[in-house]
Amino acid sequence: MIKSEARNPIRRRQGCGGQESKTLTWIPAFAGMTLLILNSICFAQNPLPVRDGFVLDGIDGKITTENGKWFFTVFEPLTDGKGVLDPKIAVAILPSSMLEKFASTFSKEKNSYRIWGKFTKYGNKNFVYMSYFLPVTEAAEPKPTADVNDTNEVKIIPDEVLLLLKPKRIISLAELKKPIGTEADGILTDRTGFLRQTKDGDYFGFDGMGRNIDLLQLPLLECAELESMVSQQKQISMPLRFNISAIVTRYQGKRYLLLQRATRVFSNGNFAK
Numbered sequence: 180m181i182k183s184e185a186r187n188p189i190r191r192r193q194g195c196g197g198q199e200s201k202t203l204t205w206i207p208a209f210a211g212m213t214l215l216i217l218n219s220i221c222f223a224q225n226p227l228p229v230r231d232g233f234v235l236d237g238i239d240g241k242i243t244t245e246n247g248k249w250f251f252t253v254f255e256p257l258t259d260g261k262g263v264l265d266p267k268i269a270v271a272i273l274p275s276s277m278l279e280k281f282a283s284t285f286s287k288e289k290n291s292y293r294i295w296g297k298f299t300k301y302g303n304k305n306f307v308y309m310s311y312f313l314p315v316t317e318a319a320e321p322k323p324t325a326d327v328n329d330t331n332e333v334k335i336i337p338d339e340v341l342l343l344l345k346p347k348r349i350i351s352l353a354e355l356k357k358p359i360g361t362e363a364d365g366i367l368t369d370r371t372g373f374l375r376q377t378k379d380g381d382y383f384g385f386d387g388m389g390r391n392i393d394l395l396q397l398p399l400l401e402c403a404e405l406e407s408m409v410s411q412q413k414q415i416s417m418p419l420r421f422n423i424s425a426i427v428t429r430y431q432g433k434r435y436l437l438l439q440r441a442t443r444v445f446s447n448g449n450f451a452k
Contacts (some may be wrong), residue, residue: 201345234297240252249271276364289316299402370423372385377410380398381399384432397436
């Protein structure tokens with residue numbers, strides 16, 4: 180019976196003077212573990228963005244403005260189960276009628292807000308489409324009260340858990356200013372047209388279906404559907420026709436489209452390019 184020799188991670192080699200020296204060989208399991216640790220470190224340094232369409236349901240954060248653009252920074256890390264939004268990352272707020280309302284009430288001194296809306300994703304970045312907002316302030320610490328300990332009473336909720344249940348911030352209705360009146364957002368469905376890419380951004384040009392008329396072109400806001408349109412158009416030199424559904428919003432007198440669906444339309448040579 181031949182006994183198989185177990186693999187020994189210690190390799191013996193001939194040293195100086197004929198003496199054996201021991202060296203450790205690299206074990207593949209350690210290599211996999213090291214790779215896993217390195218991947219975890221890279222993921223922590225470069226977190227994935229949250230998915231397109233992830234809902235913002237009353238999330239607290241700070242809103243700032245720079246060079247006419249608006250940004251939202253969460254107070255606590257936010258995740259959709261896969262992607263992570265770090266408090267160090269300022270997310271751009273997309274132009275919208277609600278942003279225009281917000282801008283009319285904004286104060287740099289008190290810039291903490293609770294917002295509602297949804298995230299969009301373009302490239303490796305997140306953007307915020309805001310649908311509502313309320314100002315918040317830090318919750319005041321409650322006044323300490325004299326504890327009357329009953330020897331027969333058993334604490335149901337530990338003090339550590341009670342501390343987590345206390346609200347960190349509360350809505351401040353006193354700071355809520357009346358916003359300017361703006362037109363509500365609308366919905367556009369089942370419209371065809373072409374993606375127009377210019378140095379000023381991406382536009383959707385509505386289809387004249389062979390008619391020689393000057394049709395409207397509206398700028399497109401960053402989202403996953405726009406990224407898909409751009410990717411498809413890059414693969415073919417001729418202009419592609421798309422059928423879209425979108426939210427129509429207005430900001431500073433200009434209309435924008437936030438795509439909800441964009442599918443390629445095949446003309447089969449029956450329609451004008």
